[in-house]
Amino acid sequence: MIHFENVSVRFGGTTALSEVTLEVPAGMLCVLVGPSGSGKSTLMKLVNRLVEPSAGRVLVRGSDVAGQDPARLRRSIGYVMQSTGLFPHRTVAANIGTVPRLLGWDSSRIAARVADLLEMVQLDPGLAERLPGALSGGQAQRVGLARALAADPDILLMDEPFGAVDPITRRDLRAELRRIHAETGKTILLVTHDPEEALELASQVAVLRDGRLVAEGPPAALVAPDAPDFARTLLGGGQPGLRRLSLLPAEVAQDARPAPADAPALDEGATLADALSRMAETGRDVLALGQGSLRLEAVLARGR
Numbered sequence: 001m002i003h004f005e006n007v008s009v010r011f012g013g014t015t016a017l018s019e020v021t022l023e024v025p026a027g028m029l030c031v032l033v034g035p036s037g038s039g040k041s042t043l044m045k046l047v048n049r050l051v052e053p054s055a056g057r058v059l060v061r062g063s064d065v066a067g068q069d070p071a072r073l074r075r076s077i078g079y080v081m082q083s084t085g086l087f088p089h090r091t092v093a094a095n096i097g098t099v100p101r102l103l104g105w106d107s108s109r110i111a112a113r114v115a116d117l118l119e120m121v122q123l124d125p126g127l128a129e130r131l132p133g134a135l136s137g138g139q140a141q142r143v144g145l146a147r148a149l150a151a152d153p154d155i156l157l158m159d160e161p162f163g164a165v166d167p168i169t170r171r172d173l174r175a176e177l178r179r180i181h182a183e184t185g186k187t188i189l190l191v192t193h194d195p196e197e198a199l200e201l202a203s204q205v206a207v208l209r210d211g212r213l214v215a216e217g218p219p220a221a222l223v224a225p226d227a228p229d230f231a232r233t234l235l236g237g238g239q240p241g242l243r244r245l246s247l248l249p250a251e252v253a254q255d256a257r258p259a260p261a262d263a264p265a266l267d268e269g270a271t272l273a274d275a276l277s278r279m280a281e282t283g284r285d286v287l288a289l290g291q292g293s294l295r296l297e298a299v300l301a302r303g304r
């Protein structure tokens with residue numbers, strides 16, 4: 001869906017990106033993570049031509065963006081910024097309706113879409129006529145997300161979308177984004193410098209360092225012992241083994257043998273880290289999991 005082919009970007013004497021090649025397949029939630037100045041935002045802005053490559057090509061939906069009209073390209077791609085970028089003198093409803101209006105939708109279609117989107121991002125319909133200045137940070141981010149989704153783009157770019165909100169709101173917004181991604185199947189490219197956020201949200205993680213792509217793959221693979229050191233240290237947060245267990249569903253280590261009748265049961269949807277925690281709490285090394293069991297040695301084997 002998005003293909004960076006050997007892309008380099010130079011700004012005067014600064015090299016922001018060096019020979020990055022990355023394929024983001026349709027339906028992925030690809031998180032770009034890396035230290036400040038590593039080139040994450042620059043890589044994202046190549047997709048909607050806010051930045052042009054100095055070398056290499058960027059293909060979106062199979063065609064080189066260099067040959068595409070920037071305005072039309074941008075209308076076809078949702079964009080969520082850290083600062084929200086909401087128009088301060090326009091109501092929430094008018095902000096959300098920006099792209100549909102540019103596309104010439106009639107007012108009743110826009111109004112219906114705004115109502116649907118407020119529901120999708122779980123905002124009270126009563127907020128529609130407010131100005132952005134009268135919203136909380138979390139509400140403003142939800143409006144920003146609704147605006148980006150308005151014309152139902154198949155690609156969404158999100159640059160540090162949850163950077164400016166408190167930790168609890170951040171957690172809620174992440175959960176919302178996961179739900180929306182699962183429901184809509186959109187291809188999402190999201191920038192963060194928060195490794196925990198990267199692991200929690202991503203189906204694909206791309207790790208940047210000094211303008212180079214140093215690792216790419218599914219979250220659990222990038223905290224595995226054979227992952228490149230830089231990625232494992234950055235994403236592992238000092239506990240790569242536990243982080244890995246927290247990314248794997250308990251079922252991957254399920255044993256067909258039944259558990260003893262008095263074994264504590266593990267809830268559906270639990271991860272291997274949840275299982276380890278339950279074992280530590282109860283002092284038991286076998287848990288009941290569905291019709292079978294989960295054994296400590298099988299859990300530990302998956303952390304490696």
Ligand SMILES: Nc1ncnc2c1ncn2[C@@H]1O[C@H](COP(=O)(O)OP(=O)(O)OP(=O)(O)O)[C@@H](O)[C@H]1O
Nearest residue numbers: 011014015016035036037038039040041042043193
């Ligand atoms: N428009 C620009 N002009 C000049 N240099 C730029 C420009 N945009 C980015 N850079 C430089 O390119 C490098 C990469 O910047 P970029 O914003 O992509 O990094 P980042 O990983 O997104 O950082 P952060 O997490 O701090 O936002 C930095 O050295 C930055 O100073």
